[in-house]
Amino acid sequence: MCGIFGFISHNKSITDDRKIDIVRKLFLLSESRGKEASGFALKTDTNIHVFKNPHPSNVLLKSQLFGKYFYNNTEIQFIGHSRLVTNGMEQYNTNNQPVIKNGIVTIHNGIITNEKEIWEKINNKNKFSDLDSELIPTLLDIYKNQNQTLLNSVKTFYNQIYGMTNIALFFNNKNNLLLATNNGSLYFVTDKENKSFIFASEFYILETLIKQLNLTEFFQIENITHLIPNTCCLLNTNNFKLSKFNFNDITEKTEFENIENINKELEINDLSAKDKNFQFATIQKLILSKEYELHYENCKTQIDKLKRCTKCILPETFPFIQFDEQGVCNICKSYQKVPITGAEQLVKDVEKYRKNNGKPDCIVAFSGGRDSSYSLHYIKNILNLNPIAYSYDWGMITDLARRNQARMCGKLGIEHVLISADIRKKRANIHKNVSAWLKKPHLGTIPLFMAGDKQYFYFAQKLKEQNNIDLLVMGENLYEKTLFKTGFSGAKQDNKGYMAYHISTKNKIQMATFYMKQFLTNPAYINSSIFDTIGAFFSYYGIKHDYLNLYQYIQWNEQEVDNVLLNDYDWEISPDTTTTWRIGDGTAAFYNYIYYIVAGFSENDTLRSNQIRENMIDRQTALQKSIQENQPRWDSIKWYCDTIKIDFDFAIKKINNIKKLFAI
Numbered sequence: 018m019c020g021i022f023g024f025i026s027h028n029k030s031i032t033d034d035r036k037i038d039i040v041r042k043l044f045l046l047s048e049s050r051g052k053e054a055s056g057f058a059l060k061t062d063t064n065i066h067v068f069k070n071p072h073p074s075n076v077l078l079k080s081q082l083f084g085k086y087f088y089n090n091t092e093i094q095f096i097g098h099s100r101l102v103t104n105g106m107e108q109y110n111t112n113n114q115p116v117i118k119n120g121i122v123t124i125h126n127g128i129i130t131n132e133k134e135i136w137e138k139i140n141n142k143n144k145f146s147d148l149d150s151e152l153i154p155t156l157l158d159i160y161k162n163q164n165q166t167l168l169n170s171v172k173t174f175y176n177q178i179y180g181m182t183n184i185a186l187f188f189n190n191k192n193n194l195l196l197a198t199n200n201g202s203l204y205f206v207t208d209k210e211n212k213s214f215i216f217a218s219e220f221y222i223l224e225t226l227i228k229q230l231n232l233t234e235f236f237q238i239e240n241i242t243h244l245i246p247n248t249c250c251l252l253n254t255n256n257f258k259l260s261k262f263n264f265n266d267i268t269e270k271t272e273f274e275n276i277e278n279i280n281k282e283l284e285i286n287d288l289s290a291k292d293k294n295f296q297f298a299t300i301q302k303l304i305l306s307k308e309y310e311l312h313y314e315n316c317k318t319q320i321d322k323l324k325r326c327t328k329c330i331l332p333e334t335f336p337f338i339q340f341d342e343q344g345v346c347n348i349c350k351s352y353q354k355v356p357i358t359g360a361e362q363l364v365k366d367v368e369k370y371r372k373n374n375g376k377p378d379c380i381v382a383f384s385g386g387r388d389s390s391y392s393l394h395y396i397k398n399i400l401n402l403n404p405i406a407y408s409y410d411w412g413m414i415t416d417l418a419r420r421n422q423a424r425m426c427g428k429l430g431i432e433h434v435l436i437s438a439d440i441r442k443k444r445a446n447i448h449k450n451v452s453a454w455l456k457k458p459h460l461g462t463i464p465l466f467m468a469g470d471k472q473y474f475y476f477a478q479k480l481k482e483q484n485n486i487d488l489l490v491m492g493e494n495l496y497e498k499t500l501f502k503t504g505f506s507g508a509k510q511d512n513k514g515y516m517a518y519h520i521s522t523k524n525k526i527q528m529a530t531f532y533m534k535q536f537l538t539n540p541a542y543i544n545s546s547i548f549d550t551i552g553a554f555f556s557y558y559g560i561k562h563d564y565l566n567l568y569q570y571i572q573w574n575e576q577e578v579d580n581v582l583l584n585d586y587d588w589e590i591s592p593d594t595t596t597t598w599r600i601g602d603g604t605a606a607f608y609n610y611i612y613y614i615v616a617g618f619s620e621n622d623t624l625r626s627n628q629i630r631e632n633m634i635d636r637q638t639a640l641q642k643s644i645q646e647n648q649p650r651w652d653s654i655k656w657y658c659d660t661i662k663i664d665f666d667f668a669i670k671k672i673n674n675i676k677k678l679f680a681i
Contacts, residue, residue: 336504418601
């Protein structure tokens with residue numbers, strides 16, 4: 018999720034300029050984990066100066082305030098935060114970090130998924146933000162008042178919460194820094210003289226910091242220490258004595274001898290501009306026009322009359338579809354069942370990557386959707402590998418998906434590396450592409466809405482290199498093969514591959530030519546987003562996709578996947594649909610509404626049709642499920658429009674006025 022980091026140094030051999038370089042580099046390297054807000058806490062002999070703002074780290078570093086408080090400090094004690102927004106809008110600065118409460122300055126990476134239940138239980142009237150992070154100093158103060166030691170308070174806190182949580186704390190009455198994690202997304206390194214301490218959310222950040230700033234005379238890469246899941250450490254910032262504990266080893270009386278109390282409490286100086294008009298951010302309830310519901314019902318009446326394959330449920334409006342005398346479509350007739358290699362072969366194929374030394378064996382691509390979530394479960398619990406979960410956030414991962422990511426990584430104790438794009442820029446690009454599309458709609462150009470996420474392949478390979486890991490695991494459901502997304506551009510996807518990027522070179526050229534024609538006939542596409550779009554095309558269709566797909570080895574079973582996630586991980590589902598599919602993708606509800614209203618089918622029809630062909634489901638059940646799943650997800654569509662700053666009513670009216678591929 019977010020990036021948390023810090024640097025504490027009394028080493029006079031490291032010049033002041035180099036210390037500032039370390040601070041700046043920590044901000045910039047951690048920015049990849051969140052670019053929507055940033056902040057820091059700087060500790061001196063008399064104060065803890067705190068600043069936070071709704072801008073990325075690179076903007077904070079250019080501020081006069083940063084220079085004023087960091088330069089000319091020979092003894093640096095600071096913690097920092099680069100935020101990927103989850104709970105609480107960053108425009109309200111109260112929702113940004115560090116969090117100041119009860120004499121504790123907190124930075125937090127992760128999501129506490131049961132925060133609402135805890136707030137209701139403690140009935141705390143002093144809640145001042147939308148942040149789940151505010152629970153951390155709130156609960157620690159409650160436990161302190163119950164005469165629990167600091168370390169036992171930390172243990173009690175982690176026993177109370179669900180989700181993935183990594184924290185760093187300064188105290189106004191202690192010369193200590195506390196770090197704690199339940200999934201292992203924390204690393205630290207001390208210098209040779211034991212007078213400097215640096216921590217960050219990723220090994221790669223510390224490794225790159227040491228290499229790029231040529232710090233090997235002070236810090237050794239081989240000394241970078243992983244704070245493993247369910248552990249905490251306490252650093253005495255005066256003598257640099259460091260103690261570590263596993264949560265399970267902490268008792269009611271456990272206390273570290275290196276806790277050093279301060280006689281006179283430090284003043285916490287909040288430098289941030291305070292918003293006196295702060296109110297909790299609220300989501301405006303959607304009031305849906307009856308006109309939209311009526312249009313959907315009219316379309317559905319005609320869609321129900323479409324000729325459909327007598328074996329699967331694809332309709333006559335599907336690209337390149339043909340029916341024989343028995344009414345069976347050519348897609349069913351040419352379909353080749355997905356070959357499953359088998360779990361035994363999977364064990365053999367991953368064995369060569371197993372490290373057995375505590376270090377990660379593999380990277381698991383982790384969107385927060387059901388298939389990647391089950392993959393993470395299988396890799397960790399069934400194969401007993403030690404994975405790093407990897408996510409690429411391009412701005413359309415929903416809060417629901419992030420909460421599910423936190424549930425999975427927190428319970429499994431898995432490090433989660435999240436690479437965040439410049440989300441504001443990505444969403445602005447989506448806005449431009451959707452606006453251009455609405456001017457001249459074409460079903461073949463809808464994939465442009467999702468162009469911004471395709472770089473996840475590129476960053477996955479980079480992450481493998483950075484962590485010296487050879488195995489990338491993905492959970493691509495091979496029954497999600499859609500065909501129509503490329504088909505509407507005039508390109509064909511045959512049975513030689515399962516994913517859209519497996520199409521032939523001829524059809525890649527056909528697709529590229531189609532897009533160039535669309536750009537020429539609709540100049541609105543030629544805007545600042547075009548470079549991102551071109552990059553996405555080559556990331557998806559051009560680079561080699563070198564990974565192991567779990568579902569080529571084990572049979573994808575929807576009921577098994579849902580049962581494990583819902584029962585073992587308390588996985589959250591969306592209230593506006595009956596399926597667990599596509600609920601973590603903020604774009605899916607929007608584009609599937611378009612496909613259904615204009616063409617009479619959506620991704621739901623292709624998934625269910627492929628299940629029929631695999632004898633997983635009968636045709637009648639598939640048809641009933643598709644009817645339920647094709648109902649408009651109005652709340653999710655509204656969220657999407659609001660997020661990319663497209664007027665909801667304008668968009669729906671434009672979509673509804675598009676000429677249908679069926680009579681109405």
